[in-house]
Amino acid sequence: xxxxxxxxxxxxxxxxxxxxxxxxxALLLVLPLAYLPRYFDDLALSRGEKGLGQREIGQLAVGPWxxxxxxxxxxxxLPEGEAGHMKTFTLGLCADCISQxxxxxxRVGKPRSLRTAGALFSGSPYRLMxxxxxxxxxxxxxxxxxxxxxxxxxxHQAAIPLAQASPVTQAWLARQN
Amino acid sequence: xxxxxxxxxxxxxxxxxxxxxxxxxxxxxxxRCQQQDAQTIVCRGGFSDGGGAAGVVMDVISYDEKxxxxxxxxDKSTFAFKKPQGxxxxxxxxxxxxVVEIDHTEIK
Numbered sequence: 390x391x392x393x394x395x396x397x398x399x400x401x402x403x404x405x406x407x408x409x410x411x412x413x414x415a416l417l418l419v420l421p422l423a424y425l426p427r428y429f430d431d432l433a434l435s436r437g438e439k440g441l442g443q444r445e446i447g448q449l450a451v452g453p454w455x456x457x458x459x460x461x462x463x464x465x466x467l468p469e470g471e472a473g474h475m476k477t478f479t480l481g482l483c484a485d486c487i488s489q490x491x492x493x494x495x496r497v498g499k500p501r502s503l504r505t506a507g508a509l510f511s512g513s514p515y516r517l518m519x520x521x522x523x524x525x526x527x528x529x530x531x532x533x534x535x536x537x538x539x540x541x542x543x544x545h546q547a548a549i550p551l552a553q554a555s556p557v558t559q560a561w562l563a564r565q566n
Numbered sequence: 567x568x569x570x571x572x573x574x575x576x577x578x579x580x581x582x583x584x585x586x587x588x589x590x591x592x593x594x595x596x597x598r599c600q601q602q603d604a605q606t607i608v609c610r611g612g613f614s615d616g617g618g619a620a621g622v623v624m625d626v627i628s629y630d631e632k633x634x635x636x637x638x639x640x641d642k643s644t645f646a647f648k649k650p651q652g653x654x655x656x657x658x659x660x661x662x663x664x665v666v667e668i669d670h671t672e673i674k
Binding site for chain 2: 469470471472473475492494501502504505506507508509510511519520522
């Protein structure tokens with residue numbers, strides 16, 4: 390009768406679970422360490438220590454203005470629900486252009502007008518950012534068009550092949566079509 | 567019984583914490599148009615976070631950049647218009663850099 394009132398030591402599965410849940414909790418503490426390099430990479434990228442973006446595309450002349458363009462992350466466009474797939478580019482204006490450029494836009498394909506010039510770059514003029522919708526029907530010869538608007542109303546455009554601006558995006562497009 | 571109660575409490579606390587991590591949704595404009603009948607085209611606009619876009623400007627523009635029809639999304643975020651002659655595109659204009667362009671060839 391007395392043995393009934395004492396808690397019997399767990400046996401079989403219960404014992405194993407008891408032992409392993411300790412190891413499991415230790416594992417849960419250690420797992421986040423695997424993400425530390427990525428965390429520090431992200432910090433360095435957003436601080437600008439890794440340059441304009443993960444992959445600098447190079448210098449471009451947009452009319453009289455020199456700009457630097459970069460892929461923010463070397464990754465295929467990210468799905469944004471109804472809005473389709475988005476790709477983020479970063480833009481750095483030359484020191485002399487900063488006071489002259491009012492706005493910078495980017496899109497895939499030649500804009501029909503200023504209203505359709507595409508995504509508006511925002512942020513510091515040293516690192517402007519814009520998320521561009523990448524149309525899934527865009528072909529292998531698709532081009533990325535930059536439109537810069539000056540405070541004096543001047544409009545200047547430049548285009549570069551998407552394959553050059555983002556090979557990852559071009560490869561993604563090839564898989565879509 | 568007390569042990570089950572505690573387990574339930576722990577599990578629900580974990581669920582509450584997980585639920586508190588709200589996913590971030592970007593705010594891109596979206597629009598789709600379809601042909602309702604031979605004469606009428608209906609467009610529905612919105613934002614990618616699922617919100618409507620009532621009051622946002624919708625323009626129907628010809629290829630030579632003339633505004634053929636100008637309107638706004640109604641309370642239900644829709645805009646209906648009579649199909650114009652010739653080539654055109656529909657522009658949802660939620661402000662600079664926040665536009666969606668739909669070519670007439672994409673409207674089925």
